[in-house]
Amino acid sequence: MKNLWIVPGAPLPDGKGWVIWCSRKGEGNFPSPEVEVRRQTTAVSFEAKWELLPKLAGLKRRIGLLTVTLTTPAPSEGAQFRITLTTNNQSQDFDWSTMPYQVSEKGVTFLFASCFWQNNDRDGYYRAGLKDLQTLSNPQFKMLIGDQVYLDWPTDWAMDDPIELFGKRYRQYWGDAFYREALQTCPNFVMCDDHEFWNDFPEFQIQIPQTWDPENRIKYGHGAEELYSQFQRCLNPDQARWYTFAIDPVSFFVTDTRSEREQCNEEGASHFMSEDQWVALETWQASLQGPGVLVLGQPLFQEDGNYKDHSLSNFENDYDRLWRIIERSLGGENLQHQPHDILILSGDIHTGRYAEAHGPFPDAPYGVPEFIASPAAMIDPGNTKPEKPPKKITIRPNAEGGESVWRIDRDRDIEIMTIKNNVGMVKIFPGGQVEGTPRVRFELELWRLPAKVLPPLGVDQYEPAQGMGGPLKKVFTKELLLR
Secondary structure (H helix, E strand, O other), X not given: OOOEEEEEEEEOHHHOXXXXXXXXXXOOOOOOOEEEEEEOOEEOOEEEEEEEOOOOOOOOEEEEXXXXXXXXXXXXXXXXXXXXXXXXXXXXXXXXXXXXXEOOOOOEEEEEEOOEOHHHOXXXXXXXXXXXXXXXXXXXXXXXXXXXXXXXXXXXXXXXXXXXXXXXXXXXXXXXXXXXXXXXXXXXXXXXXXXXXXOOOOOOOOOOHHHOOHHHHHHHHHHHHHHHHHHXXXXXXXXXXXXXXXXXXXXXXXXOOOOOOOOOOOXXXXXXXXXXXXXXXXXXXXXXXXXXXXXXXXXXXXXXXXXXXXXXXXXXXXXXXXXXXXXXXXXXXXXXXXXXXXXXXXXXXXXXXXXXXXXXOOOOOOOEEEEEOOOOXXXXXXXXXXXXXXXXXXXXXXXXXXXXXXXXXXXXXXXXXXXXXXXXXXXXXXXXXXXXXXXXXXXXXXXXXXXXXXXXXXHHHOOOOOOOOXXXXXXXXXXXXXX
C-alpha cells in the first residue's frame, strides 16, 4: 500500500499471532488498518489491539503497532496464515508463519542477517535473495542482528536536530519499497549495533564533528535511540532491548551490547551491558534445558579493537564474564546439572564466517561454535579481505577461578570466510540421542546474495566502487548435534 508502510515484528509466543508495525506520512493520529486472517481458505478469528506510538516532532511520520492475537493458537510446530491489511480501499496480502514453540520433525527454519547498506542495494538484490530463500525453505522468522540502517554514512550531518537528521535516513531506508519487501518476507526479531547510532557508539569519531563534544554525543545518542525505538525496538517481544524466547528444548537470548554500552577505558573495566541484562543472561544460562543460542551484536571471536572500532574483548571484565557464562553451561552448572552447548550467532564484521573455539571441555566436540552472517549489503569503503578470528583467547578468571585458554586452529576450525553479501540460515530438528544424551540437530547454511555495482547518484545516495555480483548461492553448510 502506497500510503502505509508495513513491517512484521516478532511473532507472538506460543503460536498466538504477530505484532505488525505501520507508519503513515504526517504527524497526526491515524486509525488501524482493517485486518483479515485466513488459514488456507478458512477465516480465522482473532483479537486486534492498536497502539499509536508517541509523536516525534521532526520525524514527519507517525507510527502504530497492531497486535493480532489468534483466538485459537496455532500448533506447536507453527503454521502459515494469510494476513490481509486494508486501508483507504487498498489491500495488501502477507503470508506469515506463527512462532513455533517446539522443535518437531517438521523442523524450524530461520534466517539471520546484519549490516545492510541501502545505498548499494537500490535495485533490490537483498529483497530478491530473501524472497528466493523464502520460496526455497519457508523460514518462519528472521533475526536482524544489527546495522539495519547506517545513520552515520555518508556523514552528511548538516542538521542540528537529531530527529530530523536521523529521521531523514530512516525514511530513506524504510521508504524504499524494495527494503520493505525484504523486511516483509517473514516476521522479524531485531537488535541494534553501532550504525543504528554511529560507528563505534558511544565513542568519539574523528569524521563526525557532532561526536567531538560529550554533550553532543548525549544529544545525538538520545535522538538515535528514539528513532531506533520507533522503527526497530518496538518490533521485539515487549518492545525490549534484549530478550529471550524458546522453541523447546532450544532457548534463545538476544543481547543488546550496544545501546547500554559505556565508553571504553584502558583498564577494561567499563561495560557493554547493564547489570540488569547480565543478571537476565546468567539466569537464562542457569535455566537451560537444552542447547542455547546466544545472539551477539559483535563476534565473540575477535581481536581487540582500537579507537576506530572497539571489540567486545576491549571490555576485558565483561568479556571474561561472558565467557564464564558459556563455560558454566558447558560444565553443567545449571538447575539440571547437565552440560548444554551454546551456539553463537553474530554479525557486524562484514565477513561471513564459521569457526570453533576449543578449550577445557573435551566432551564438547564443537567447543564453542560461532556462525556469522555479514554483510547483507557491503558498505564502501568495506572489507577487502575477510576478518579472521584470533588464534587464542585467554580468560582470567575462568568459571573455576583460574585461567582458560580457548584455541582456534585456522586450518581446522575455520570452515568459511567470505566478504560477499550473505545471509545465514539455521534449521533445527530433533537429533535423537548420543550416548544416552538427547541432542538437537542444527543445520547451518550461508547463502551468497546477488549484487552489482551501481553508478553514483550524489552525496545522499553515494554508491561504492565495489560490487560482488553473482546469483543466490549456498556457499557453506554445517551440521551440529548439540546438547
